[in-house]
Amino acid sequence: MKLKNIAIGLAAALSVAACAPKSDMDKYIDDLMSRMTLEQKIGQLNLHSASGFISALRVTEEDENVKLLRAGRLGGIYGSGNTEYLREIQKVALESGAGIPLITGMDVIHGFETVFPVPLALSTSWNPDLVEKTARIAAKEATARGINWVFSPMVDICRDARWGRIVEGGGEDPFLGGELAKAYVYGYQGRDDAFDNTDVMTCVKHYALYGGAEAGRDYNSVFLSRQEALNGYLRPYQQAAYAGAGSYMSSFNEFEGIPATMNTYLMDELLRKAWGFEGFIVSDATAILEEVAHGIGDLQEVSARSLQAGLDMDMNSDGFVGTLEKSLREGRIYQADIDRACRRILEAKYKLGLFDDPFKYLDPERAARDVYTPEHLAFAREAARECLVLLKNDGVLPLKKGTRVAVVGPLANDASAMAGTWSMSSHNAESISLFQGISEVTPATYAEGSWLFKDKEIEENILYGMMKVFAPGRQLPPIHTVPQQKLVADAVAKARQADVVIACVGEVPNMNGEGASRTDISVPDAQVELLKALKATGKPVVMVLVTGRPLTLNWENEQMDAILNVWSPGSEGGRAVADVLFGDYSPSAKLTTSFPRAVGQLPLYYNHKNTGRPHPDDEPYRKFTSCYEDELNGPLYPFGFGLSYTTFEYSPVTLSSAEMPMDGSVTASVTVTNSGGRDADEIVQLYIHDIYATSTRPVKELKGFKKVHIAAGASVKVDFTLTKEELSYFNHDCDWVCEPGDFEIMVGPNSWDTEAVILRVL
Ligand code: NOJ
Numbered sequence: 001m002k003l004k005n006i007a008i009g010l011a012a013a014l015s016v017a018a019c020a021p022k023s024d025m026d027k028y029i030d031d032l033m034s035r036m037t038l039e040q041k042i043g044q045l046n047l048h049s050a051s052g053f054i055s056a057l058r059v060t061e062e063d064e065n066v067k068l069l070r071a072g073r074l075g076g077i078y079g080s081g082n083t084e085y086l087r088e089i090q091k092v093a094l095e096s097g098a099g100i101p102l103i104t105g106m107d108v109i110h111g112f113e114t115v116f117p118v119p120l121a122l123s124t125s126w127n128p129d130l131v132e133k134t135a136r137i138a139a140k141e142a143t144a145r146g147i148n149w150v151f152s153p154m155v156d157i158c159r160d161a162r163w164g165r166i167v168e169g170g171g172e173d174p175f176l177g178g179e180l181a182k183a184y185v186y187g188y189q190g191r192d193d194a195f196d197n198t199d200v201m202t203c204v205k206h207y208a209l210y211g212g213a214e215a216g217r218d219y220n221s222v223f224l225s226r227q228e229a230l231n232g233y234l235r236p237y238q239q240a241a242y243a244g245a246g247s248y249m250s251s252f253n254e255f256e257g258i259p260a261t262m263n264t265y266l267m268d269e270l271l272r273k274a275w276g277f278e279g280f281i282v283s284d285a286t287a288i289l290e291e292v293a294h295g296i297g298d299l300q301e302v303s304a305r306s307l308q309a310g311l312d313m314d315m316n317s318d319g320f321v322g323t324l325e326k327s328l329r330e331g332r333i334y335q336a337d338i339d340r341a342c343r344r345i346l347e348a349k350y351k352l353g354l355f356d357d358p359f360k361y362l363d364p365e366r367a368a369r370d371v372y373t374p375e376h377l378a379f380a381r382e383a384a385r386e387c388l389v390l391l392k393n394d395g396v397l398p399l400k401k402g403t404r405v406a407v408v409g410p411l412a413n414d415a416s417a418m419a420g421t422w423s424m425s426s427h428n429a430e431s432i433s434l435f436q437g438i439s440e441v442t443p444a445t446y447a448e449g450s451w452l453f454k455d456k457e458i459e460e461n462i463l464y465g466m467m468k469v470f471a472p473g474r475q476l477p478p479i480h481t482v483p484q485q486k487l488v489a490d491a492v493a494k495a496r497q498a499d500v501v502i503a504c505v506g507e508v509p510n511m512n513g514e515g516a517s518r519t520d521i522s523v524p525d526a527q528v529e530l531l532k533a534l535k536a537t538g539k540p541v542v543m544v545l546v547t548g549r550p551l552t553l554n555w556e557n558e559q560m561d562a563i564l565n566v567w568s569p570g571s572e573g574g575r576a577v578a579d580v581l582f583g584d585y586s587p588s589a590k591l592t593t594s595f596p597r598a599v600g601q602l603p604l605y606y607n608h609k610n611t612g613r614p615h616p617d618d619e620p621y622r623k624f625t626s627c628y629e630d631e632l633n634g635p636l637y638p639f640g641f642g643l644s645y646t647t648f649e650y651s652p653v654t655l656s657s658a659e660m661p662m663d664g665s666v667t668a669s670v671t672v673t674n675s676g677g678r679d680a681d682e683i684v685q686l687y688i689h690d691i692y693a694t695s696t697r698p699v700k701e702l703k704g705f706k707k708v709h710i711a712a713g714a715s716v717k718v719d720f721t722l723t724k725e726e727l728s729y730f731n732h733d734c735d736w737v738c739e740p741g742d743f744e745i746m747v748g749p750n751s752w753d754t755e756a757v758i759l760r761v762l
Pocket residue numbers: 107151205284285514
């Protein structure tokens with residue numbers, strides 16, 4: 001949207017607002033704010049983590065947060081799912097200052113006590129309904145513990161697997177990311193506008209473009225043009241706003257030389273004015289304070305600038321609560337800046353119903369009924385089955401029940417690795433490990449098989465990095481106590497006695513997520529040593545890959561008999577994996593991130609530009625074209641790829657008309673036949689390519705997908721409707737345009753294997 005249009009729209013909105021009668025909410029908040037002191041208003045803008053975080057148990061008068069509350073200087077608290085604690089601290093809030101209830105947040109990311117697969121895994125289901133249902137269950141469980149605000153969905157597009165937080169998002173594609181973002185919002189907040197006591201307010205993060213961190217290094221700068229940001233990255237945040245998300249979290253990175261937390265373009269021009277977002281924006285933890293290190297100014301200056309750019313709440317920087325009064329006195333900010341932010345936070349509390357009943361989310365009866373129930377666990381298993389990507393299968397899978405298997409590797413019997421990153425509330429020890437799940441259906445033996453890494457220091461940093469920061473000096477359990485050769489030898493001995501080896505390798509949860517960037521994204525050396533020894537036994541080796549990011553798997557792809565990528569599959573992970581390995585469910589998941597051949601290819605993404613010297617993905621080096629001397633351009637496994645136990649055949653794609661008037665529509669159709677022997681699901685994908693445009697366009701862009709169930713031998717016709725919306729993009733002036741001309745319309749089972757027809761837009 002052009003600035004001029006925004007200004008006209010704003011003027012019109014203001015004149016309508018001036019005449020419109022005040023809503024009950026506005027009247028309530030006007031009255032409340034008229035009774036609040038300046039200090040209390042600023043207090044509403046202050047968010048703190050619960051003291052002791054997840055383990056916060058009791059509320060005492062010595063507690064820093066209680067002192068702040070008593071002084072009317074705290075508006076929200078996050079990080080505790082302890083109902084008793086939350087009830088007590090809510091009481092303190094009501095007794096203090098203006099008696100305003102707290103908003104209570106938490107990082108509920110992929111489930112709560114019942115844990116679903118990590119978000120990147122969930123995205124590989126390509127199933128927004130499933131994602132919505134996981135968010136609904138998470139909302140139900142979290143609200144039963146006293147939480148009314150979740151720091152999810154994380155919708156950062158990422159094209160670089162070195163970035164550990166790729167695991168928290170929906171992959172590399174903005175269209176799919178947008179569909180999933182809506183699903184999360186609907187799931188958490190419910191489909192209607194009202195919040196009942198099972199609905200939580202979402203906080204869409206990290207706004208914006210955090211996934212574009214240069215070189216995949218966490219917190220690093222983002223250097224994207226505004227046009228590329230709009231076309232390649234911003235759609236999921238936009239779709240979440242359209243779905244009614246209640247709040248956003250600003251990100252740590254800078255964009256266009258300005259930290260996101262004080263970026264007027266992102267927060268005000270785009271999110272509020274262009275997309276119509278009316279909720280509040282909270283900073284990421286200490287992000288205001290970090291603007292000092294970004295080199296913008298001291299805490300007072302960055303706090304003032306962040307507020308004026310449109311940020312409403314300060315998470316853990318104490319910049320607002322510590323400096324805004326002074327800035328107001330000095331004329332650096334206006335009273336209206338503070339009032340605006342305070343009003344937005346009070347509106348969120350009003351919408352949540354906290355003024356009607358501050359204990360609405362603190363019903364002591366609910367937890368026993370609504371948390372970690374057998375139904376939720378059963379759904380966790382169902383959900384996980386849809387998120388397991390079969391990357392290779394030379395015919396060994398599915399296994400017959402009764403096959404004697406050796407389940408080996410450092411991830412084989414690690415129940416706590418199933419939940420993955422951000423699962424602080426999970427019942428970690430009760431999660432179903434891969435070995436447990438498999439041994440429930442077939443005779444199985446277990447061996448740990450190897451260390452994680454040969455380098456002890458790297459392994460220690462991974463396992464204990466968090467403790468080194470939060471509990472320095474604490475005695476850490478020793479590692480590498482059993483020699484690697486012995487671990488490998490034990491696993492080989494078990495493998496020799498089995499019919500098939502199931503090698504469970506990859507990443508423990510601390511190897512991905514926040515602050516977990518890697519420059520080498522291969523399966524770690526110690527584990528490859530194990531795989532080599534297993535291969536040498538001559539037994540078929542099925543590799544079960546636990547990971548939160550794409551890894552480089554060239555050797556594994558050549559040497560393993562099958563590779564099933566199970567990510568971190570959640571509470572019921574082991575059982576879901578067994579369901580697929582033993583054929584109770586035919587794998588249907590497809591990748592939402594390209595898997596590179598070499599780390600040097602990164603960033604790698606299917607929707608890249610052609611360049612003036614294009615070079616096909618699968619052709620060897622040729623001088624003076626855009627390629628590498630030592631590696632192909634293409635990924636090992638492309639976006640959209642995943643195998644099944646059956647086979648699907650696609651008819652050529654047809655169009656209802658070869659021409660489309662600008663305001664018309666056209667249907668693209670294919671018939672997909674299940675030509676194998678099993679009923680199964682298939683994810684049918686539609687891509688477009690704008691052949692000539694006034695700005696350069698990607699070689700392919702996903703614009704539609706459908707997941708269909710097809711019985712063995714049956715055929716299903718799949719239709720996609722195309723309008724100018726699917727064919728539009730942000731041009732060089734950042735206007736959303738559909739330009740007349742020819743488009744390739746492509747349909748297929750993944751981003752590589754597509755058939756094209758030409759559509760002319762008039
Ligand atoms: C920092 C992380 O970047 C963000 O995702 C999270 O929600 C906050 N900390 C709060 O824990």
